[in-house]
Amino acid sequence: MILTANTAAVSPKVGVLLVNLGTPDSPTPKDVKRFLKQFLSDHRVVDLNPLIWKPILNGIILNTRPKAVAELYQSIWWQQGSPLMVVSERQKLALSGALQAQLGRTVPIALGMSYGNPSLANGIDALTTQGVDKVIVLPLYPQYSCSTVAPVFDAVAACYKSRRNYPETRFSKEYYQHPLYIEALAQSVRAHWQQHGQSQCLLMSFHGVPVRYVTEGDPYQQQCETTAILLAQALGLEASQWRLCFQSKFGKEEWLTPATDSLLESLPKQGIKSVDIMCPAFAADCLETLEEISIAGKESFIDAGGHSYRFIDCLNDEPAHIALLKSLVIEQAGHWLAS
Numbered sequence: 001m002i003l004t005a006n007t008a009a010v011s012p013k014v015g016v017l018l019v020n021l022g023t024p025d026s027p028t029p030k031d032v033k034r035f036l037k038q039f040l041s042d043h044r045v046v047d048l049n050p051l052i053w054k055p056i057l058n059g060i061i062l063n064t065r066p067k068a069v070a071e072l073y074q075s076i077w078w079q080q081g082s083p084l085m086v087v088s089e090r091q092k093l094a095l096s097g098a099l100q101a102q103l104g105r106t107v108p109i110a111l112g113m114s115y116g117n118p119s120l121a122n123g124i125d126a127l128t129t130q131g132v133d134k135v136i137v138l139p140l141y142p143q144y145s146c147s148t149v150a151p152v153f154d155a156v157a158a159c160y161k162s163r164r165n166y167p168e169t170r171f172s173k174e175y176y177q178h179p180l181y182i183e184a185l186a187q188s189v190r191a192h193w194q195q196h197g198q199s200q201c202l203l204m205s206f207h208g209v210p211v212r213y214v215t216e217g218d219p220y221q222q223q224c225e226t227t228a229i230l231l232a233q234a235l236g237l238e239a240s241q242w243r244l245c246f247q248s249k250f251g252k253e254e255w256l257t258p259a260t261d262s263l264l265e266s267l268p269k270q271g272i273k274s275v276d277i278m279c280p281a282f283a284a285d286c287l288e289t290l291e292e293i294s295i296a297g298k299e300s301f302i303d304a305g306g307h308s309y310r311f312i313d314c315l316n317d318e319p320a321h322i323a324l325l326k327s328l329v330i331e332q333a334g335h336w337l338a339s
């Protein structure tokens with residue numbers, strides 16, 4: 001009997017896991033508490049000694065913060081759900097269409113959230129049950145931070161740990177200076193100016209992190225600065241026409257400065273009475289942009305003597321953003337998509 005080897009190439013099935021931070025299932029104290037507990041128990045996010053942190057988290061924060069934060073979520077919640085989740089679903093749909101149009105075939109895409117639902121493991125399961133054997137993990141954080149991107153890597157590895165086999169996996173780490181990212185940001189600012197006119201100053205408010213994370217090696221601050229400089233150049237702004245700042249301080253430790261809230265209070269006294277403000281570290285609008293920046297930030301600025309405060313939406317499912325995400329997928333896939 002002659003045995004013939006099966007030489008037919010097995011076509012790889014490539015899938016994409018779109019990742020973001022996650023959000024509560026509903027804007028109730030109970031669901032907010034469950035979300036915060038999972039998120040704030042991650043040592044990558046808060047790396048204090050657990051013997052000190054756990055009693056603070058369980059004894060104080062989880063007994064006080066959920067009620068207050070649930071009210072904030074209620075103020076920005078959309079009819080279809082949490083803005084972060086609604087936008088993520090739209091991004092998934094739009095990216096799927098863009099890849100289909102470019103490649104002439106369907107590329108399975110799943111959402112996976114670092115905290116809350118659907119989990120990263122749910123997302124990977126959704127891909128593998130469709131026969132995917134090559135996964136591109138695309139965390140939607142333009143700038144790498146040990147508090148956001150690294151937990152995605154940890155969670156994917158943890159998910160594979162319990163499996164006999166796992167899909168070949170590529171991981172997109174950052175895209176803070178990708179030309180299509182800078183172009184998408186620039187386009188969104190130009191479109192905003194066209195509609196509303198240009199303010200005296202463009203504020204680029206990035207999410208903050210503790211200074212210690214940066215001194216211990218997190219490249220986040222440097223990457224935010226690079227994004228900001230490239231964007232200012234793309235828009236032809238002079239140094240006096242833009243500012244970088246860091247929002248959302250949490251806890252007692254020193255965080256990156258200048259802090260967005262302090263800056264907003266000080267600008268009117270410096271003669272800057274009109275600002276446009278954007279959040280380039282967020283791929284999707286969420287509590288931190290729609291409440292903290294668009295609502296609370298405006299109040300601080302106007303109370304401090306400012307006249308005009310205009311929030312620029314995140315890139316969300318804008319076509320230029322989807323073109324960037326498509327490009328990131330294709331760059332990661334390399335020869336996987338050739339066959």
Ligand SMILES: C=CC1=C(C)c2cc3[nH]c(cc4nc(cc5[nH]c(cc1n2)c(C)c5CCC(=O)O)C(CCC(=O)O)=C4C)c(C)c3C=C
Nearest residue numbers: 021022023024069084145147148207209250281286287288
């Ligand atoms: C505890 C410290 C925190 C660090 C460090 C941090 C980094 C960080 N976060 C984002 C993006 C998002 N954060 C979101 C919510 C959120 N973040 C923190 C704290 C830290 N973030 C908290 C406690 C919360 C929950 C809300 C609150 O209690 O204030 C979200 C989701 C918002 C939503 O709409 O559900 C995003 C997205 C980045 C990019 C980042 C560092 C680079």
Ligand SMILES: [Fe+2]
Nearest residue numbers: 021207248288
């Ligand atoms: Fe955060």
Ligand SMILES: [Fe+2]
Nearest residue numbers: 248249250288
């Ligand atoms: Fe926050």
